[in-house]
Amino acid sequence: MKINHKVAVVTGVAASAALMFGGVAQAYTLDPAAGTGFVGKGEVQTPFGWNNAKLQANAAGVSFTYDATDSYTAVCTWITGEGTKGEKTHNVNHSTSTSVTSLVAYDARVKTQITGFTLKGFGANTTTGEVPVVGGTCPGSSGTDGTWTSVTQTGSTGGLYAHYDISVALLVPTVPAAV
Numbered sequence: 001m002k003i004n005h006k007v008a009v010v011t012g013v014a015a016s017a018a019l020m021f022g023g024v025a026q027a028y029t030l031d032p033a034a035g036t037g038f039v040g041k042g043e044v045q046t047p048f049g050w051n052n053a054k055l056q057a058n059a060a061g062v063s064f065t066y067d068a069t070d071s072y073t074a075v076c077t078w079i080t081g082e083g084t085k086g087e088k089t090h091n092v093n094h095s096t097s098t099s100v101t102s103l104v105a106y107d108a109r110v111k112t113q114i115t116g117f118t119l120k121g122f123g124a125n126t127t128t129g130e131v132p133v134v135g136g137t138c139p140g141s142s143g144t145d146g147t148w149t150s151v152t153q154t155g156s157t158g159g160l161y162a163h164y165d166i167s168v169a170l171l172v173p174t175v176p177a178a179v
Helices: 002-025 041-048 052-061
Strands: 028-030 036-040 063-079 085-106 114-128 146-164 167-170
Touching: 036 041, 041 052, 041 114, 041 146, 041 167, 052 114, 063 114, 085 146
Parallel strands: none
Antiparallel strands: 028 036, 036 114, 063 085, 063 146, 085 114, 146 167
């Protein structure tokens, strides 16, 4: 009977430790206003297929970006050279890539054991495409540029990405527990 009790206690402690430490290593946290947070080592190891030794060797070369693409359906209206009204619907994407400054985080008890990456804030960003604005100029032939008369956002994708060399991985955020 004592042996089974000990096995149950050890199993319970191991399960609790796996939840406590596994949760930290398997998801990131990110303050979307400041770009601060934490990425657990497992969040980087898993998509890149690295074991602990490989992470230790490659950690200095890991970087992060927050990338987002917003999609819009926009109607461009113009008057042709003959005075006829023209109208065309465009699908427009606007993409932003923002660097996220990070530092390798180490276990306080073992200075060489990496626990993950501390996100220190947003850095430079680059954008591709322009967000259409009702009343703004839309593309057309020379002399027949039109005006955006309707703009509807149809989607938004993106998230935090880890980069190493030419490899890129979309990371999965921590999902708050339901109350």
